[in-house]
Amino acid sequence: MSRSRLFVSVLKKSFPSRFILARLTRVPGFRGLIDKMLFDGDHLIYLPKDNVVNMNVEIEPPESMVLPSQVVEHFIQKARYHWIMNFCICRESMKCQDYPRDLGCLFLGEAVLNINPAFGRRVSKEEALEHVRRCREAGLVHLIGRNKLDTVWLGTGPGEKLLTICNCCPCCCLWLVLPTLHESIGSKVKRMPGVEVRVGEGCTGCGKCTEVCFVNAITLEDGKAVIGDACRGCGRCAEACPVNAITVSFEPESVERAIETVDSLVDVE
Structure with a gap:
């Protein structure tokens, strides 16, 4: 069942307290419960920014050069359903002053059909590609993968039908909690292979x-x-x-x- 505006409003107010929850994952009695409820099945990959890969090379990269953002573009082209959030839950919750709050997550897959339409909209492949391009130009970093938290706060699922593409800033991102999380949970957020x-x-x-x-x-x-x-x-x-x-x-x-x-x-x- 999709979430209400009231639910998301409460979530925004409690968002700064996420570090308390992260610390609880270091308590054996809570770790397994929190993992099962919020992180079960997670596997997320940070993609390095295109403009820093081989950034010390003085010449412009040829158009045929392989770039990290092509991972995101591949799944946009492959997906049948595309959904852009009207806001970034992290930046909106923290009242970000440095990055656009309206450049929210892009979700792909059948589970987007259950997201409350008050929070975003279905878009075409072309609109999705334009959205991630704008995110990169704004200095945001792509994070892609399966993320149970998104199925929980959006009230959708199943997880294997929802691909998350976050566009992260360095000041408000949920995953600033990584150093605080127990390693068994934090290790589910990974570096791009290679x-x-x-x-x-x-x-x-x-x-x-x-x-x-x-x-x-x-x-x-x-x-x-x-x-x-x-x-x-x-x-x-x-x-x-x-x-x-x-x-x-x-x-x-x-x-x-x-x-x-x-x-x-x-x-x-």
């Missing part, structure tokens, strides 16, 4: 990258940035580095591997 983020010799240890890393994966050691295993490969650190010392690269087959993974999780046809 993506590597490296710190080069040019690093001056300014710490700008540590300020933008939403999972606290970057530390300064001996005056240099060190990227840990918690990195989800979003690429914001490379974008923030004033000396271009951080590079984001991925294997040519990374896009196909990500598509295969998502395909195994959700049926969008």
Whole structure:
């Protein structure tokens, strides 16, 4: 059953308290219950921003170059049903001042037919492609996969019929809770397969990258940035580095591997 405006209004007011819920996942008695209720079956992949992949290359990439956003575009083309939210629940809840609140999630799959029409609208493939393009231009990062939380707060399902494409900002995103969540749950949000983020010799240890890393994966050691295993490969650190010392690269087959993974999780046809 789709959710009411009142339900979503209450959710927005309680959204800042999500860190309390995240801390409870570290309590054995609560962890299994919260996982089952809100995260069961989840598998989400962060896609690095197109503009930071090989960003230190001076020439413009050829049109044939494989880019992370092609994962999103593949599923838009494949899907039968497309739904754009009128708002981003995260930015709306936090009253974001830096990124557009009206650039909400894109949902694909049959389960979108059960979403309350007060929250968004069905769109064409062309409109969906234009929406994600606008999101990228606004500086947002795509997160794609199966996300039980969306079936819960939207009152739709089943999960295998709803593909989530979030367009995340660094200041309000739900997944700022990742460092707080128990690893067994946090590990369901993953780096795109084949993506590597490296710190080069040019690093001056300014710490700008540590300020933008939403999972606290970057530390300064001996005056240099060190990227840990918690990195989800979003690429914001490379974008923030004033000396271009951080590079984001991925294997040519990374896009196909990500598509295969998502395909195994959700049926969008």
